[in-house]
Amino acid sequence: MPVAANLDTDIGWALGVIFRAYVKATTSVTADIPGGHRGFQVLTRAASNPLASQRAIAQQLGIDRTVMTYLLDDMEKAKLVQRRADPADRRTRHVVATEYGLSVLADTCERLNLVESHILGKLSNDDRQALMAILPALAHQLNELDPITDLCEVVQDIGAGPQPRPD
Amino acid sequence: MPVAANLDTDIGWALGVIFRAYVKATTSVTADIPGGHRGFQVLTRAASNPLASQRAIAQQLGIDRTVMTYLLDDMEKAKLVQRRADPADRRTRHVVATEYGLSVLADTCERLNLVESHILGKLSNDDRQALMAILPALAHQLNELDPITDLCEVVQDIGAGPQPRPD
């Protein structure tokens, strides 16, 4: 029986390897920020939109709202951001970056670009530019296309499923 | 102060979103296999190379060797693979897929391709083909380029680091 799967065509494997490598490589770069690369992303959102609520940031970044609470607690302790009650709806809190947070962000960005260059290192210029264009576009699509969860329905129509386990 | 970082150019964010979407979407597809998509990858390696040792598979897949032990315990209980002592070096164990394991693998592959198509759904044909070529190539490079760990040295040369925290 020939096996169709090999690692060269397994996108999941490739994504995992690349993502892990990215996280590993950026760990030292984002060491100043609680939560590492995730804290960095929160800081980015807070800096680019001072009216962003916890919930909005969490949704955009795929972070659970309960995790967001802990993360922001740490980031506030580190003086990177501040929570401010929205006067219009006192349930929601805006996350705003402090001056110090902005300086850390700028510094981190600079070093992050170096790491990204290193990660994408041996790709040709064409390939690199293609990736830098396609990856964010795809991510945006997936982020808006919310219910990725239920692919089982799509998939269960194709056949009888695997053979019963020999017990 | 203009902020250089925005999410559109943040490869880390894009990778995270895409990887999480992939894992989420494949969870139901790989439900037959202990460890989900990771168990699937182990099964793939075992099927494509019956002489692959635990250590070799773990290294290739970026799985800790202690995790590999638990994972293989579960996969053996599920009758998907067997451990066989290498006659040449009795410390190492080969991981071989069972007949049942191969059938589960084939079935899973089929459904996985559907999920991948769905994930890459709205990309143009050109973009999809570009991704399917670049991603695995990059992953291979990163996997061989072992010491991704120490980018701090590269990075620490560029400047004084962030400003001191205001206390």
Place this chain on the structure above:
DNA sequence: TATTGTTATACTCTATAACTATA
């Protein structure tokens, strides 16, 4: 002594639900 694999421990993430305060 070095390596493969196993076991045990602790630590970090994450998911879930219950709770508050607002609307």
Place this chain on the structure above:
DNA sequence: TATAGTTATAGAGTATAACAATA
């Protein structure tokens, strides 16, 4: 009633070190 945020708990995943067997 529904929503934003918080808190507490339990579970999964992960890292670490100590250990046995073999080289």
